[in-house]
Amino acid sequence: MIAKITQGGGFQGVVTYILDKKDARLLHGEGVRLKDRRATIQDFNTQSKLKPKITKPVAHISLDFSVQDKHRLTDQSMIRIAQEYLDKMGYGNTQYIVVRHFDTDHPHIHLVINRIDNNGNRISDQKEKLRSTKICMEITQKYGFYIAKGKENVKVHRLREPDKSRYEIYSSLKSAIPKSKNWLELRVQLQNSGISTEFKKNGNTEKIQGVRFGKNGYEFNGSKIDRAFSYSKINYQLQQNILAEQISPGHQQKPGQTQDLSDVAGATISYMRELSRLMDRSANRDKMHSKEKIYRVKRQRGREEGRGL
Numbered sequence: 001m002i003a004k005i006t007q008g009g010g011f012q013g014v015v016t017y018i019l020d021k022k023d024a025r026l027l028h029g030e031g032v033r034l035k036d037r038r039a040t041i042q043d044f045n046t047q048s049k050l051k052p053k054i055t056k057p058v059a060h061i062s063l064d065f066s067v068q069d070k071h072r073l074t075d076q077s078m079i080r081i082a083q084e085y086l087d088k089m090g091y092g093n094t095q096y097i098v099v100r101h102f103d104t105d106h107p108h109i110h111l112v113i114n115r116i117d118n119n120g121n122r123i124s125d126q127k128e129k130l131r132s133t134k135i136c137m138e139i140t141q142k143y144g145f146y147i148a149k150g151k152e153n154v155k156v157h158r159l160r161e162p163d164k165s166r167y168e169i170y171s172s173l174k175s176a177i178p179k180s181k182n183w184l185e186l187r188v189q190l191q192n193s194g195i196s197t198e199f200k201k202n203g204n205t206e207k208i209q210g211v212r213f214g215k216n217g218y219e220f221n222g223s224k225i226d227r228a229f230s231y232s233k234i235n236y237q238l239q240q241n242i243l244a245e246q247i248s249p250g251h252q253q254k255p256g257q258t259q260d261l262s263d264v265a266g267a268t269i270s271y272m273r274e275l276s277r278l279m280d281r282s283a284n285r286d287k288m289h290s291k292e293k294i295y296r297v298k299r300q301r302g303r304e305e306g307r308g309l
Helices: 011-020 037-048 067-072 075-089 128-143 163-179 183-192 231-246 261-306
Strands: 002-008 025-030 058-064 096-101 108-114 196-201 208-215 218-221
Touching (some): 002 011, 011 058, 011 108, 037 108, 058 075, 163 208, 163 231
Antiparallel strands (some): 058 108, 096 108, 196 208, 208 218
């Protein structure tokens, strides 16, 4: 179970949105009339006016469950889970409604909550998302709901930028790293997928301390794409790939050749240095071409001015 939290300034828009969805099912409500939409919105607005200086009294939270748990989630069980979540989040003393949607494969409900409680006090949203993540995990473990591993259940077509580009890089790295024995090979594979690779150096030294990947105009540190894709972890995996090839049954070891990992590391470092040198030379060449172009333009302008043009 995961939660997505947003804040808003008016109840009419969000209540209308969640109730207008095809097959939307109003499951439960507290502190508001449910006989019609207008009455529900009016009750939310009336209580929010107890604290008129609060510009965003609306909390809109969706609780999403895995498709693997679809058969277990009845309307009643969803109401029970929603109430448990709200109590743990500190929303036990305020107005809310619970609405179930059926427009996706995975089961989910929408909660509209008044941040102004029944006593006219504003409910704190301090560290709300952090608290919500912890509570979602507690509820997931309590009821034995399915826990997805990593990014396996991400629906790429629903992602927006920059998350879309980040996930595309993640997917390409996951596929390319096991097939690469050094950074040069990895860089070529990523280039074929439209992904750039840039090393971060330590000050003015040649020591590499990080790596960034870019696509569609967005750039990310390797560790921000996934913890497994930091510079040091990718580097270690590339070394392991070389070692695995050397000790594989089909590999013919040359006379005098060893399987010392330090030799593998040295070879990988040499590849990285060569890659860094080529990248620097390419960058310097681009700068020189840019300067030459500027000089040619200035020289042409000077000639035109000299001819009185």
